Amino acid sequence: MSDQVISKSSKVISDYAGSLDGSVCLPDQVLFPSTFHELHGIVAEAKEKLLELHVVCTGRNWGYGSAQGTGEGQTIVDLSRMNKILEVNEDLAYARIQPGVTQGMLAEYLAKHNSRLQLDVTGAPAHTSIVGNFLERGFGHTDYGNRYESILSLKVLLANGKNIATGFGCFKENRNVFDQGIGPDLKxxxxxxxxxxxxxxxxxxxxxxxxxxxxILSVKNKDDLGVLVDLVRELRLKQYVNSTIHIANPGRVTNRDTKQLGAWVLSGAISSSKAIVRARKKTIRRICKRRLSRYKLVFVDDAKFRLIKFIHRRIRPLAIFENLKSAIDLQKGNPTDQPLKVMTDLEEVEHIRFADDFATKFRWINACCNAEKTSIEKMMQLLSEIYEKYQYPLQLTLTSINARTLILIANVRYVDDPDAIKKANTFYVECAQALHENQFYAYRTGIRCGVPYDDDYKEVLGNLKECFDPQRVFSPNKNSIN
Ligand SMILES: Cc1cc2nc3c(=O)[nH]c(=O)nc-3n(C[C@H](O)[C@H](O)[C@H](O)COP(=O)(O)OP(=O)(O)OC[C@H]3O[C@@H](n4cnc5c(N)ncnc54)[C@H](O)[C@@H]3O)c2cc1C
Known part of the structure; x- marks a missing residue:
């Protein structure tokens, strides 16, 4: 295929074949284009030779299929060499980037250029992509944590070789960044x-x-989750907190001593001008007092964190220090390895790129839940019963992606042996089914998992596929679209 890097080496193929659920899906080859021209050539050739292409930005879709394609024998197109930061506009506060740009690259660029802007980062490490995560509608930790909402425009190569742009990219000449453009919003x-x-x-x-x-807010009583969720909804609806808010059980926050964390710990950002922060603190204190009984509410600003750091380094080590530092990093737009360290129980995670680099297997279970007491209690009951049945420790976060919706991210971790993998698969299917049947729908799926759309909806998606990609070149069956 033209002049881009092609790999058929067995090591590369196996890197892109494995998934953290233990499954293997062998690609035929992996291509690494570094220009649009090369990418265009790949698509043309794939059409001619009837190849199936699956595109990844960095292929670190851990817990959702890693770098796997949607089927055996595909050509994986890894865009990590198309990694230019094309523009950062300080006044209009945006960045124009290629797909291979990682969170680390953009964060570093902003720091190096003394930018007045910050990036929203996820809990995944620095070398994960921005574009792949935004396209999968991932979320982060700041006021821009609902990442899909931050997409201003896309440039898209279609299967017929045409190159289109969304927003006002519908016109030949465009300098306007209004994301909705005119006419149907194709984003x-x-x-x-x-x-x-x-x-x-x-x-x-x-x-x-x-x-x-x-x-940071923690409650002692496990049964206070419903009240906590009602409180989160109030904080978000009334815009006292504009960031995503994360509620976690201690097992998801740290693998150290967790006594001080209570039954649930919540974190969010209230950063703004000093006066607004002061007013927000006062209001949040009042709302907590009205809604909760046994709780601990703490605000950590830069001065307080400097003090905590001093105590940790000079007086006595604090078990929670690294996690606190990582939460602050995430809210300041600095990528961190800490969540991956907690998840893997490893001190060093630099080497982790592909599924085979992990010492254990794991899967995410995710579901959307209305931000209200009755819904969350029902979801938790379902989940707890199934986790208990399979004897897995319940580790989860609930993220207020917006004021009205929480996203559950629970995980199971298990050793890499056939029985453990089989058990986890049975558990996963039971869990996903129970959640779906009770209308707690997944917000994002694993790359080779299906979505049970209603028939009419599925037909529309099929018609769109026929229109955009009649030869089914791109990731056939992704999200059950065919
Ligand atoms: C410890 C830990 C913490 C995590 N924290 C978070 C978190 O806070 N938030 C979160 O959202 N996720 C999180 N994840 C999950 C995952 O690691 C990230 O979502 C990661 O960013 C996805 O990998 P990627 O960026 O390399 O995407 P890729 O693997 O490159 O892409 C993902 C998928 O998007 C599609 N795609 C990619 N590029 C293109 C393209 N150019 N055009 C069209 N389609 C494309 C493909 O279907 C691809 O399979 C976490 C994982 C771990 C292990």
Whole structure:
């Protein structure tokens, strides 16, 4: 295939074949284009030779299929060499990037150029992509944590070789960043789909707040989760907190002593001007007092964190220090390895790139839940029963992706042996089914998992696929679109 790097080496093939659920899906080859021209050539050749292409940005889709394609024998197109930061606009607060740009690269660029802007980062390490995660509608930890909402425009290569842009990219000449453009807004069609290859994305960046402040709230009683969720909804609806808010059980926060964390610990960002932070603190204290009885509410700003750091380094080590530091990093847009360290129980995770680099297997279980007491209690009951039946420790976070919806991310970790993998698969299917039947639907699926759409909806998706990619070149069956 033209002049881009092609790999058929067995090591590379196996890197892209494995998934953390223990499954293997062998590709035929892996291509690494470094220009749009090369990418264009790959698509043309794939059509001619009837190849199936599956595109990844960095292929670190851990827990959702890693770098696997949607089927055996595919050509994986790894876009990590198309990694240019094309523009950062300080006034309009956006960045224009290629798909291979990682969170680490953009965060480093912003720091190096003394930018007034910050990136929203996920809990995945620095070398994971921005574009792949935004397209899968992942989420982060700041006011821009609902990442899909920060997509201003996409440039997309279609299977017929045409190159289109969303928003006002509908016109030949465009300098306007209004994401909705005019006419149908096509942006959503290229997210969680298989209709085209996104080769450029413009994303909104957040102006760095003048005063950093993190909110941490913990409750002693396990049964207070429903009240906590009602409280989160109030904070988000009334915009006292604009960041995503994460509620976690201690097992998901740290693998150290967890006594001080209570039954549930919540974190969010209330960073803004000093006056607004002061007003938000006062209001949040009042709301907590009204809604909760046994709880601990702490605000950590830069001055307080410096003090905590001093105590940790000079007086006595604090068990929670690394996790606190990592939560602050995430809220400031600095990628961190800490969540991966907690998840893997490893001190060093630098080497982890592909599924085979992990010492254990794991899977995410995710589901959306209305941000209300009755819904969350029902979901938790379902989940707890199944976790107990299979004797897995319940480790989960609930993230207020917006004011009305929480996203559950629970996981199971298990050793790499056939019995453990089989057990985890049975558990996963039971869990996913029970959640779905009770209308707690997944917000994102594993790359080779199906979505049981209603028939009419599925037909529309099929018609769209026929229109964009009649030869089924791109990731056939991704999200059950065919
Ligand atoms: C410890 C830990 C913490 C994590 N924390 C988070 C978190 O906070 N938030 C979160 O969302 N996820 C999180 N993850 C999950 C996952 O690791 C990230 O979502 C990661 O960013 C996905 O990998 P990637 O960026 O390399 O995407 P890729 O693997 O490159 O892409 C993902 C999928 O998107 C599609 N795609 C990619 N590129 C294109 C393109 N150019 N055009 C069209 N379609 C494309 C493909 O279907 C591809 O399979 C975490 C995982 C771990 C292990």
């Amino acid at each position: 959503g069609l290229f997210s969680q789909s298989n209709f085209g290859i996104v080769h450029e994305m413009t994303i909104a960046l957040q102006p760095k707040p003048a005063h950093f402040c993190m909110l």
